Amino acid sequence: MSGGDKRPGKGVGTVIPIRIAGGEPAAADGAKIVAPNFATTPRVVTTPIPGVIGAFLAPGKIRLPALPPLALYVHFPWCVRKCPYCDFNSHEHKGGDFPEAAYLDAVRRDIELSLPLIWGRKIHSIFIGGGTPSLMSAQGLDTLMAHIRALLPMDADAEVTLEANPGTFEAAKFKQFRLSGINRLSIGIQSFNPDHLKALGRIHDGAEARRAVEIAQDNFDNFNLDLMYALPGQTLAQCQADLETALSFAPPHLSLYHLTLEPNTLFHKYPPALPDDDASADMQEWLYERTAQAGYGRYEISAYAQAHRASRHNLNYWRFGDYLGVGAGAHSKLSFPERIIRQVRYKHPENYMSHALSDTPVQ
Numbered sequence: 001m002s003g004g005d006k007r008p009g010k011g012v013g014t015v016i017p018i019r020i021a022g023g024e025p026a027a028a029d030g031a032k033i034v035a036p037n038f039a040t041t042p043r044v045v046t047t048p049i050p051g052v053i054g055a056f057l058a059p060g061k062i063r064l065p066a067l068p069p070l071a072l073y074v075h076f077p078w079c080v081r082k083c084p085y086c087d088f089n090s091h092e093h094k095g096g097d098f099p100e101a102a103y104l105d106a107v108r109r110d111i112e113l114s115l116p117l118i119w120g121r122k123i124h125s126i127f128i129g130g131g132t133p134s135l136m137s138a139q140g141l142d143t144l145m146a147h148i149r150a151l152l153p154m155d156a157d158a159e160v161t162l163e164a165n166p167g168t169f170e171a172a173k174f175k176q177f178r179l180s181g182i183n184r185l186s187i188g189i190q191s192f193n194p195d196h197l198k199a200l201g202r203i204h205d206g207a208e209a210r211r212a213v214e215i216a217q218d219n220f221d222n223f224n225l226d227l228m229y230a231l232p233g234q235t236l237a238q239c240q241a242d243l244e245t246a247l248s249f250a251p252p253h254l255s256l257y258h259l260t261l262e263p264n265t266l267f268h269k270y271p272p273a274l275p276d277d278d279a280s281a282d283m284q285e286w287l288y289e290r291t292a293q294a295g296y297g298r299y300e301i302s303a304y305a306q307a308h309r310a311s312r313h314n315l316n317y318w319r320f321g322d323y324l325g326v327g328a329g330a331h332s333k334l335s336f337p338e339r340i341i342r343q344v345r346y347k348h349p350e351n352y353m354s355h356a357l358s359d360t361p362v363q
């Protein structure tokens with residue numbers, strides 16, 4: 001854990017002297033904003049609240065009876081290689097020299113700057129996504145988790161997911177990730193078929209994909225496997241073989257995505273030969289039936305889970321919950337008694353880091 005004052009609000013430098021009718025005056029450093037029952041208690045701001053927070057707390061058009069649950073998303077923007085179908089905010093790092101320490105400092109600062117927007121609220125789930133956050137060193141991930149725990153109150157049973165690419169699996173590192181507080185892995189398998197993995201430009205082969213799942217099983221009781229279907233040249237039988245292999249590991253959760261040709265990707269510019277609509281519809285129908293037969297409930301478009309294994313973080317998005325998104329290009333949706341705000345962070349990693357470290361990560 002790095003040094004510095006870990007108390008919420010310290011080092012943030014935002015002063016929010018507010019008084020809420022029926023409640024206690026908030027502490028001068030903003031550490032305590034009392035949340036009354038907004039449905040019944042008229043909220044009277046007796047002194048103008050300076051700055052951005054004042055605008056968020058001022059009377060608005062809606063009145064929320066209570067604030068929804070709050071999740072945290074942390075974006076890690078680098079990958080070993082950019083996949084030709086991917087339009088996520090992910091950047092190929094040349095030779096593995098991404099600036100881990102500087103990025104973690106920027107993310108920490110980003111969280112600190114966000115604290116006044118979420119005073120007193122607990123985080124119920126965390127998703128560290130990308131990009132390929134499993135590229136982080138064990139020490140780096142531990143530092144990130146230490147920053148999060150030091151700055152944000154978390155539910156004792158918070159779901160903490162890390163996205164992982166099978167090309168980055170080292171058993172010792174994933175053991176450390178578990179010890180640092182990650183309790184769920186989401187592994188980007190895509191396919192177990194070597195030809196399809198090659199067509200998708202993946203950095204791993206089928207054997208590495210299987211090995212990754214075995215390492216996940218050894219260290220995590222909760223994990224998700226991402227598979228894509230309707231892949232270049234894929235037949236129904238090949239799609240079935242992929243799902244059967246995945247099911248053989250009894251993953252608690254499966255995400256099954258129809259490959260889409262996203263604008264600004266290599267596949268969009270040079271489209272590969274894909275199964276036609278009838279063929280991909282057959283695959284989709286078969287996937288629905290087979291997952292149901294294997295005991296997986298489909299709880300959103302692409303997500304399937306064993307009983308009680310639906311992702312809390314995923315469900316939070318579908319239930320219009322709040323999320324604080326930190327890191328390059330991350331999005332936030334945060335509720336206040338009388339308004340909902342949305343934010344986007346600077347997208348390019350270098351741009352994000354320099355803005356976050358000069359206290360302006362939000363675009």
Ligand SMILES: C[S@@+](CC[C@H](N)C(=O)[O-])C[C@H]1O[C@@H](n2cnc3c(N)ncnc32)[C@H](O)[C@@H]1O
Binds near residue numbers: 166226
């Ligand atoms: C941000 S990626 C995370 C995993 C990790 N970066 C990896 O690829 O191994 C999330 C998932 O989105 C899915 N995905 C990405 N691009 C897609 C596309 N164009 N069509 C369908 N699914 C896609 C993949 O299954 C991928 O694993």
Ligand code: SF4
Binds near residue numbers: 079088
């Ligand atoms: S590894 Fe994942 S995030 Fe990175 S380019 Fe490939 S699909 Fe996108």
